[in-house]
Amino acid sequence: MQRMGAAFLLLVLAAGICLAGTWDFNPDKYALKHKHSYEADVEGEGYVMVYQKVDTNNLSLDEYMHGSGTINEADLLTSEQKSTHIGTYWYFSDTKGWKEQPTGANSVVSFTRQNDMAYSQEGFSYGTGWYSSHPVVYNSLIKDRTVARSYQEAAMMMHQLEYARGFTGDISVDMNCTGPTEKAAGKGLITMKIEDDVTEGTVHVGELLSNTLYSTRKNMKQQGWKNPLIEVDANYVGSFRIKKTMSLEISKYNPPSAADWLPCCSGGFLDVPGYDKFYGDKAGIFDCTCRETALKGYAPAWNATRAQFPTDEYRLKA
Incomplete structure (x- = not known):
């Protein structure tokens, strides 16, 4: 054989x-x-x-x-x-x-x-x-x-x-x-x-x-x-x-995800694509300090940990 x-x-x-x-x-x-x-x-x-x-x-x-x-x-x-x-x-x-x-x-x-x-x-x-x-x-x-x-x-x-x-x-x-x-x-x-x-x-x-x-x-x-x-x-x-x-x-391969245009909703300045970092040295643009500063001036205090709608206390008075 x-x-x-x-x-x-x-x-x-x-x-x-x-x-x-x-x-x-x-x-x-x-x-x-x-x-x-x-x-x-x-x-x-x-x-x-x-x-x-x-x-x-x-x-x-x-x-x-x-x-x-x-x-x-x-x-x-x-x-x-x-x-x-x-x-x-x-x-x-x-x-x-x-x-x-x-x-x-x-x-x-x-x-x-x-x-x-x-x-x-x-x-x-x-x-x-x-x-x-x-x-x-x-x-x-x-x-x-x-x-x-x-x-x-x-x-x-x-x-x-x-x-x-x-x-x-x-x-x-x-x-x-x-x-x-x-x-x-x-x-x-x-x-x-x-x-x-x-x-x-x-x-x-x-x-x-x-x-x-x-x-x-x-x-x-x-x-x-x-x-x-x-x-x-x-x-x-x-x-x-x-x-x-x-x-x-x-x-x-899975499709690539798009970067979020608003860094406050993702990971901050480090998550912003390079082509969007032209003004990265300007305080308040990418680090969200402008928002934090504005919230500190609210009276009564504004709860920033959850979504809220303005009440009559915060509405613009005519």
């Missing part, structure tokens, strides 16, 4: 524009808060077919397997839509002024599986009629396919095994889509770790990060698949031992 070991590590840090908020790119999947967990531990002989699919507003995981023979398999699948777009915050744009921005919806997906399968032809007698004396024969080579997609980041990773007579393998997938807020940047993370021992089969491992078309209208949700930023296409036919680790991380 031909054996081959491969180690592959890819880590990309990219600074992307903020696609959070109303940008739910997973087709027809919206931000509905939920938490999901699935565990399985299966051992036996016969025919097996399993299909699993979980979605959030921006993440998706598909897992499919089938085959006849003996199987010993355990997996754990969890997903959570942690938040939705209910909250908003304001930020200042140099070209459009103050704008309201929805907070990003946050979600995570995690999948881990251990699998040991050996192909053989299996027959099964159904019921008490014709098929009780004429067993149905299952003659299915082993197939296993896992696809992880992060739609907001326009990224995907894939592992596919087909036509195998024997397969022992581990796989783990982690995805995180966290949108930026007023105070913190967001992130997109997708990782896939694979360890396969394949007997007489085919294996495909792929990774793709598209080149987003910034020139198109964002609400059309178009991505540049023609010339991707990252493309990995690895294929093996025969009997192999394969180890691979793929990791992709994208930073999503």
